[in-house]
Amino acid sequence: MEPDPRFTLANERTFLTWLSTALALSAGGVAMAALPDGLFIPWVRTALAVVLVTLSALAAGMAYPRWRNIQRALREQAPLPPPALAAVFGYGVAAVAVIALVVIVMGA
Known part of the structure; x- marks a missing residue:
């Protein structure tokens, strides 16, 4: 049985939002890695960038399987x-924000 098109389109919008989120996380990770040395401790900057890019890969990699499973349901x-x-994702982004905040405040 074909689902109501509104639900299918809502599922598709959610899929596209996961991809947009992945792109934003990736851009944040690249931006974090590109910061000048004086702004963050180098290993902290690298760790935050790796976390953001890893979350990006997870979001992008899980977007289609999630869309498919919901469509099947x-x-x-x-x-x-x-x-x-x-x-x-919630705790990962929150952890990056808290660590960045602590480093910014300690550096001020």
């Missing part, structure tokens, strides 16, 4: 799968 009128990586 919509077609079968089954419960939607839980957002398995939501906590990873």
Whole structure:
């Protein structure tokens, strides 16, 4: 059975949002890596950049499987799968922000 097109399109928008989030995380990681040496301790800057780019890869890599699983559930009128990586992204971005804030405040 074909799901209501509104749900299919909402699922597609969510998929595209995951890709946009991945792009933003990747840009943030590249920007963090490109900061001048005097702004952050080099190993902290590198660690934050690696975390952001890793989160970017996870978001991009999991976007399609999540879209596919939700589309399947919509077609079968089954419960939607839980957002398995939501906590990873939430806590990961929060950790980067807190560490960056601490480094900025300590450097001021």
